[in-house]
Structures are given as C-alpha cells and as structure tokens.
Amino acid sequence: xxxxxxxxxxxxxxxxxxxxxxxxxxxxxxxxxxxxxxxxxxxxxxxxxxxxxxxxxxxxxxxxxxxxxxxxxxxxxxxxxxxxxxxxxxxxxxxxxxxxxxxxxxxxxxxxxxxxxxxxxxxxxxxxxxxxxxxxxxxxxxxxxxxxxxxxxxxxxxxxxxxxxxxxxxxxxxxxxxxxxxxxxxxxxxxxxxxxxxxxxxxxxxxxxxxxxxxxxxxxxxxxxxxxxxxxxxxxxxxxxxxxxxxxxxxxxxxxxxxxxxxxxxx
Amino acid sequence: xxxxxxxxxxxxxxxxxxxxxxxxxxxxxxxxxxxxxxxxxxxxxxxxxxxxxxxxxxxxxxxxxxxxxxxxxxxxxxxxxxxxxxxxxxxxxxxxxxxxxxxxxxxxxxxxxxxxxxxxxxxxxxxxxxxxxxxxxxxxxxxxxxxxxxxxxxxxxxxxxxxxxxxxxxxxxxxxxxxxxxxxxxxxxxxxxxxxxxxxxxxxxxxxxxxxxxxxxxxxxxxxxxxxxxxxxxxxxxxxxxxxxxxxxxxxxxxxxxxxxxxxxxxxxxxxxxxxxxxxxxxxxxxxxxxxxxxxxxxxxxxxxxxxxxxxxxxxxxxxxxxxxxxxxxxxxxxxxxxxxxxxxxxxxxxxxxxxxxxxxxxxxxxxxxxxxxxxxxxxxxxxxxxxxxxxxxxxxxxxxxxxxxxxxxxxxxxxxxxxxxxxxxxxxxxxxxxxx
Numbered sequence: 001x002x003x004x005x006x007x008x009x010x011x012x013x014x015x016x017x018x019x020x021x022x023x024x025x026x027x028x029x030x031x032x033x034x035x036x037x038x039x040x041x042x043x044x045x046x047x048x049x050x051x052x053x054x055x056x057x058x059x060x061x062x063x064x065x066x067x068x069x070x071x072x073x074x075x076x077x078x079x080x081x082x083x084x085x086x087x088x089x090x091x092x093x094x095x096x097x098x099x100x101x102x103x104x105x106x107x108x109x110x111x112x113x114x115x116x117x118x119x120x121x122x123x124x125x126x127x128x129x130x131x132x133x134x135x136x137x138x139x140x141x142x143x144x145x146x147x148x149x150x151x152x153x154x155x156x157x158x159x160x161x162x163x164x165x166x167x168x169x170x171x172x173x174x175x176x177x178x179x180x181x182x183x184x185x186x187x188x189x190x191x192x193x194x195x196x197x198x199x200x201x202x203x204x205x206x207x208x209x210x211x212x213x214x215x216x217x218x219x220x221x222x223x224x225x226x227x228x229x230x231x232x233x234x235x236x237x238x239x240x241x242x243x244x245x246x247x248x249x250x251x252x253x254x255x256x257x258x259x260x261x262x263x264x265x266x267x
Numbered sequence: 268x269x270x271x272x273x274x275x276x277x278x279x280x281x282x283x284x285x286x287x288x289x290x291x292x293x294x295x296x297x298x299x300x301x302x303x304x305x306x307x308x309x310x311x312x313x314x315x316x317x318x319x320x321x322x323x324x325x326x327x328x329x330x331x332x333x334x335x336x337x338x339x340x341x342x343x344x345x346x347x348x349x350x351x352x353x354x355x356x357x358x359x360x361x362x363x364x365x366x367x368x369x370x371x372x373x374x375x376x377x378x379x380x381x382x383x384x385x386x387x388x389x390x391x392x393x394x395x396x397x398x399x400x401x402x403x404x405x406x407x408x409x410x411x412x413x414x415x416x417x418x419x420x421x422x423x424x425x426x427x428x429x430x431x432x433x434x435x436x437x438x439x440x441x442x443x444x445x446x447x448x449x450x451x452x453x454x455x456x457x458x459x460x461x462x463x464x465x466x467x468x469x470x471x472x473x474x475x476x477x478x479x480x481x482x483x484x485x486x487x488x489x490x491x492x493x494x495x496x497x498x499x500x501x502x503x504x505x506x507x508x509x510x511x512x513x514x515x516x517x518x519x520x521x522x523x524x525x526x527x528x529x530x531x532x533x534x535x536x537x538x539x540x541x542x543x544x545x546x547x548x549x550x551x552x553x554x555x556x557x558x559x560x561x562x563x564x565x566x567x568x569x570x571x572x573x574x575x576x577x578x579x580x581x582x583x584x585x586x587x588x589x590x591x592x593x594x595x596x597x598x599x600x601x602x603x604x605x606x607x608x609x610x611x612x613x614x615x616x617x618x619x620x621x622x623x624x625x626x627x628x629x630x631x632x633x634x635x636x637x638x639x640x641x642x643x644x645x646x647x648x649x650x651x652x653x654x655x656x657x658x659x660x661x662x663x664x665x666x667x668x669x670x671x672x673x674x675x676x677x678x679x680x681x682x683x684x685x686x687x688x689x690x691x692x693x694x695x696x697x698x699x700x701x702x703x704x
Contacts (some may be wrong), residue, residue, distance in 0.1 A: 117602035124654060127691045130354030133602030140358065181656075239462035 050173025107199035109162035149178035195248030223252035287563035298570030307333030329493035336398035340548035340568035403530030428501035431594030441475035451538030558587035587617035636675035646675035653692030
C-alpha cells in the first residue's frame with residue numbers, strides 16, 4: 001500500500017521535473033521580445049479596434065507607430081491629446097492635428113425634398129440603391145435615410161433625423177466607416193471647427209435640383225465669386241469648400257440662394 | 268423528363284397578352300440610346316452633338332473585350348450627349364437623337380445575304396457589328412458567346428421557355444417568327460458543325476411547340492425539347508441541366524458544359540443581321556399587367572421611352588401601384604416612365620395590387636426558401652449574412668451561386684426581402700473577390 005504511494009509520487013515528481021526543464025528551455029528558446037514602446041502605446045490607444053487608422057486594430061497600429069511606419073497622430077479617434085501622449089512615449093515631436101469629423105452632404109429631409117415613389121424593400125441603403133428611384137426620393141443622389149451609416153457607427157454619432165442622416169460632431173471620432181459604407185458617397189470629413197458646410201451633393205443642373213429639393217445646390221457659382229480667399233471650387237455642379245483656405249467669414253452662406261451652404265453655430 | 272430541384276409555380280398572367288399579335292410601333296420625336304445596354308464595358312459614343320444619324324448607323328462603339336455596339340433605330344440628328352436614367356436606377360451616358368421620320372438607312376441595310384460562303388471570323392464580326400446581345404434580360408454580348416471553340420460545343424440551345432410570369436413576347440415570336448428562329452439556328456449551326464440545335468419550350472406553350480415542330484420537319488440537326496413548366500426553367504443553368512443533364516456553377520460558362528444558350532429573340536436578331544443585314548435596333552416587348560388598358564405585344568424600336576409604349580397600349584386603366592421593367596420575378600421596379608427601352612427590356616408590367624410591399628416580419632425558420640432554391644442554397648441564412656454585410660461568410664455559404672431568380676422571396680410567408688438582400692450582397696462579394704485577385 002505505502003509502496004504504491006511512494007512509487008506514484010516518485011514517478012510524478014521526476015516527470016514534473018523533466019517537463020519543467022523542457023518548458024524552461026522552450027521559454028528561453030522561443031522568447032518573443034515585445035517592444036516596451038509598443039506595449040505602452042497599446043495601453044494609451046483607445047482599444048476599440050475600429051480600423052479607422054487603416055491598420056488591422058489598435059495593437060497593429062501601436063507596432064507601426066513604434067517602428068516608425070506610422071505617425072504618432074495616426075489614430076483618428078484619439079485626436080491631438082493622444083498624439084501628444086504617444087509622442088512622449090516614442091520621443092518624437094507631435095504634429096498638431098486638426099480634429100476632423102464626418103459630415104453628411106445632404107440637407108433634403110422629409111420636408112425639404114420631393115418624394116417620387118414608395119420604396120418597400122429591404123431597409124438598408126445598399127439594397128435600396130440597387131433598385132431605381134433612390135429609396136423613393138426624387139433626387140437620385142440624396143440621403144435615403146435607411147441608416148446603414150448609423151448601423152456601422154461604433155460611437156453612436158450618427159442618427160436619422162427627419163429622414164436624413166445627421167452627424168453629432170461631439171461624438172464623431174472620424175474613423176471613416178460611414179464614409180466607406182454610404183452608397184451615395186454623401187459623407188466626407190470636414191474640420192471640427194468648420195464654420196460653413198455645403199449640404200448637397202447633387203450633380204444635376206439647377207432647374208432639375210430645384211424641382212427635387214428646396215435646399216439643393218443649384219450650381220449657380222455665386223459662392224465662388226463671393227469668397228474673398230477663393231476657397232470654394234465647383235466640383236461639377238456642386239460647390240465644395242477647401243478648408244485649408246477658408247477663413248470662416250461666412251460670406252458664401254449669406255449669398256447662397258438656396259441656403260444649402262449652412263453656418264455651423266458653436267454648440 | 269429531367270427537371271431541377273426546387274422552383275415555384277407562380278400565377279403566370281400570360282392570358283392577358285398571349286393572344287395579341289405583335290404590332291409594330293413607330294418611334295416618337297426623341298430617342299435615347301444609353302451606352303450601357305449590355306454586360307461589360309460601356310460603348311463609347313462616336314458622334315457629336317448636331318451630327319446626322321441614319322437607321323442602322325453605329326452611334327456607340329464597343330470599347331472593350333466584353334462590350335457591344337449601339338446602333339440607331341431612326342434617322343435624324345444627335346440632340347445631346349448626356350447622362351440619362353435607365354431602368355436599373357443609374358444614369359448612364361446616352362446619345363439622344365431627334366427623329367426626322369424619314370428613316371434613311373445606311374448603305375446595304377436590309378439586303379439579302381447568304382451565310383454559306385461566310386467564314387467564321389466574318390460571321391463573328393457581323394454579329395459584333397450588329398450590336399447583338401442576349402435579349403432575354405442578361406444582355407451578354409452574343410459575339411463572345413459565339414466565339415467559343417466549335418470543337419467543344421455539341422449543343423446550341425435556343426431558350427424559348429419563357430418561364431417568367433406575364434411575359435408573352437417569346438411565345439408570340441415562336442408563333443409569328445418561327446422561320447427566323449429556325450433560320451437563325453441554322454446560321455449558328457453552320458459555324459458549329461459538330462453541334463446539334465435544340466429549341467427548348469415549356470409544356471404550357473404546346474401550340475407554339477407544335478408550330479415549331481411542323482416547321483423543323485425533317486431537319487436532322489435541329490430538335491424540339493418540351494420541358495416541364497416550372498419557374499425558373501429558363502435560367503441558363505436549369506435549362507442546360509434539363510436539356511443535357513450537365514450541371515454548371517457560377518465559376519463555369521455554358522461552353523464548359525459544351526453548350527451555347529441563346530434567347531429566342533437573340534437568335535432572330537442573328538438571323539436578321541446575317542441574312543437580312545438588319546442590325547439589332549428593335550425588339551419585341553410585352554406591355555401587360557392588370558393596370559394596363561389593353562395589354563399587348565409590340566415590336567418597338569430601341570430608344571423609345573416606356574411612356575410611349577404604355578400610351579400605345581392605351582395607357583393605364585387604373586393608377587398602378589407598381590411598375591416593373593421585366594417580369595415580376597426578376598424584373599426591376601421603376602419609379603419613372605421616362606426611361607428608354609434597351610436591348611434587355613423584355614416587358615413593362617404595371618400592377619394594381621402591390622404584393623411586394625407587404626410588411627416583412629421575422630423569419631419563422633419554416634425552410635420553404637431552402638426547398639424552393641434551385642441552386643441548393645440556404646436563403647434564410649445567407650440573407651442574414653448579406654444584411655449584416657459579412658461578405659466573407661456570405662461567400663463561404665456559396666451566396667455567389669445565387670442566380671437571383673427570386674423563388675425564396677416568392678415563397679417566404681414572412682415576406683422577407685431575401686432575394687433583394689442576397690443579390691445586393693452577391694454583387695458586393697463578387698467585387699470583393701475580384702479585388703483580391
């Protein structure tokens with residue numbers, strides 16, 4: 001009886017020692033050195049793996065930053081504060097980044113835009129775009145309001161208000177997912193403090209736009225002539241503002257006949 | 268009789284227009300020729316504003332390997348080159364022609380020709396120049412299908428099954444243009460000496476089948492195959508299986524199974540282009556539905572607007588709730604009648620009772636969609652993946668094999684938009700697969 005116990009514990013004891021030796025050896029042999037910098041950067045990054053930076057996730061970005069392939073300000077979610085923190089870790093100088101937010105270039109809500117038909121299929125913008133009629137809207141490039149952008153936003157920054165998608169710029173972290181998913185390509189980045197924005201993307205001629213929406217860009221080019229610093233260019237039939245030049249004077253919004261250039265009041 | 272698994276038997280509505288002979292329509296003042304009437308690269312417009320146009324003149328040249336010419340169906344002047352809306356909801360570059368009602372033709376138009384002394388290359392060139400594409404709705408350029416290796420092809424199948432409900436244009440063509448169909452098939456068979464021709468007809472069109480059979484007479488290499496009536500019997504894969512017993516998937520072409528499948532109207536177009544020197548400038552179109560005053564079949568010039576054809580059929584009896592370009596199963600719902608008839612427009616269907624707008628509810632896992640799917644897929648599962656935009660998973664579940672027949676949506680008791688979601692995701696997945704190559 002006692003003999004059996006002694007033999008068992010001896011065998012197990014020896015076996016344990018052997019395995020411990022092997023593990024110890026393997027641990028030394030296959031040691032993966034983790035960069036201290038990378039670990040520190042992972043700690044400060046937001047950690048929601050949104051992919052807005054273009055890398056597979058936060059740890060992939062951290063590695064890229066620590067080996068120098070990505071800039072300290074590469075995380076769009078963290079903004080300049082995070083960039084400063086990362087710069088401290090990496091010892092590089094932080095470039096001051098301008099905070100960008102997504103903006104939906106359509107103002108044709110239920111009241112202002114004309115409807116032409118009833119859409120009754122699958123309630124996603126991508127599916128609605130596959131059939132004629134832009135989800136029942138007369139304007140073929142306007143926001144359909146089925147909220148595919150709202151679905152993809154991880155920060156709850158988008159919502160459907162009055163039939164069109166609206167970005168809450170306080171919540172927006174500029175990951176760019178909504179921009180990729182919008183089938184009408186209505187969303188783009190504008191600076192957080194942009195004073196004026198063009199709320200239309202229709203490439204139709206003025207007369208057609210007028211018949212479809214009361215706040216559509218008519219392509220009259222009045223704003224381009226009004227701008228003292230030539231910051232407004234016509235992109236086809238719709239005005240677009242170059243924010244690197246814009247001085248936020250608001251002269252364009254004042255003259256816009258269809259009021260599709262809006263002044264963003266400070267919230 | 269071989270037939271595929273799954274499928275549905277929808278109300279066919281063919282009695283509305285099946286006894287109305289094809290009447291010829293004349294073009295109106297303005298005709299619109301979109302440069303994208305086919306699968307592949309859009310044609311490049313080769314005229315300027317103000318240029319004069321003749322009947323049968325090429326106004327858009329094929330701009331890639333998979334592409335087709337666009338030809339004018341009237342004579343007149345080019346009014347504009349601008350993007351115009353077409354039935355799939357997008358705007359494509361179009362040539363707008365003002366009709367001068369003189370119908371001056373290009374040289375040699377309508378001249379009788381013999382195909383016997385033509386060589387293979389000049390035959391393909393003639394088909395290409397005539398701008399012939401698949402007229403059944405898929406619009407695949409015919410000259411590319413016909414460029415298959417003649418050694419490997421043993422069947423030329425003429426798709427006359429017309430399984431799509433409401434459509435009667437193929438049925439009327441069989442009764443009224445049977446000579447052209449057999450003539451066209453003989454032309455193709457001349458260039459595919461090893462192949463035999465099969466005209467495939469569903470058994471609900473027995474009078475047309477008898478008519479064709481009487482005209483085939485003793486010709487050895489042409490035969491008639493009567494198929495079971497079941498939707499989607501006319502889909503290329505189902506048809507090949509029913510005729511030959513061979514199965515193909517989305518990664519194969521019919522030529523891999525030794526077959527070339529052409530729609531009946533395409534075969535007629537080939538006959539006219541080769542033997543009569545008349546290119547693809549008209550097509551047969553069914554104007555039907557319970558909201559149309561006088562449902563009938565028209566031989567309409569391409570470029571005419573939907574509004575003109577509907578007016579020619581007496582306009583709307585009552586206010587239609589849904590207007591569809593094509594058949595009710597695979598057609599596209601349209602929101603405007605101011606779009607032009609293209610090579611792929613098989614029908615204008617105006618319905619009063621909108622069955623598709625029934626509110627969808629939750630899936631009850633009844634499995635009817637699985638039973639109905641002719642491609643052996645699980646529509647319930649892949650539609651969820653499609654809605655969640657999980658395209659990798661969608662590809663894993665073979666969502667790309669979907670032929671878009673719409674059987675799943677038809678049988679769904681919860682009225683879920685299965686087919687729409689799957690076909691949208693399928694297009695995205697194919698894009699994704701292409702970008703990875």
